[in-house]
Amino acid sequence: MQDIRLRIVTALLLTLSAFFSLAGAAFVFLWWITCSGKVSEIMRMRMILPVAGMLAFFSAVLSLTGGDGVSYFLRMMVIVLIGSWVYAEQRSGEFLHLGVWLLGKRTGFELGMLADMAMQTLHLMVRDFDTIRVAQNLKKAGPAKKTLVPAGLVLVTSALSRADHTAELMAVRGYRDGGSLCPRFFTTRGDIVRCLVALCILIITAIPVSEFFILYR
Secondary structure (H helix, E strand, C coil), X not given: CCCHHHHXXXXXXXXXXXXXXXXXXXXXXXXXXXXXXXXXXXXCCCCHHHHHHHHHHHHHHHHHCCCCHHHHHHHHHHHHHHHHHHHHHCCCCHHHHHHHHHHHHHHHHHHHHHHXXXXXXXXXXXXXXXXXXXXXXXXXXXXXXXXXXXXXXXXXXXXXXXXXXXXHHHHHCCCCCCCCCCCCCCCCHHHHHHHHHHHHHHHHHHCCHHHHHHHHC
């Protein structure tokens, strides 16, 4: 989706639908397969498997305590897929335009800039993680459990160092608060259709079929 405004609204609608019920999660999963256009790219993300493992652990605990762990796992995994789709669709500068459009050139500019900087940091951390894995494979560093903590420390240290350099650069250039920007968005017909489909999924999920016929009568 080209328009970040419709993308955020669509993600919110789909997340609510998946959270409400297992049937809603099934509809959202079908939407993700047919409308996201990023299935192969998302499935190549290395963070999917660790998140799935964590959700499986909590689902098992929920099942052992008498809850519906299977339903929880399936619904949360669909929500994770939607979040991954939003991440894959994100482009540099979009949150800045969205913040200014939503909250103005002062508060909106700052919040949008922070969101864009956070996404940039996340992209760089993913790149650093891939580099660390390549280096570990070349050095044959041993089991991943032994290198997990050092790798995490490297990622956190690098992120803090970049944040410090960015803050110094902004201070040197005299930035204080706010900024001037004319938000621009490119909306396609496909964006509108996908958002409307997500809205229909939420309506179907929130209102059971039996109640819908009662209201119709």
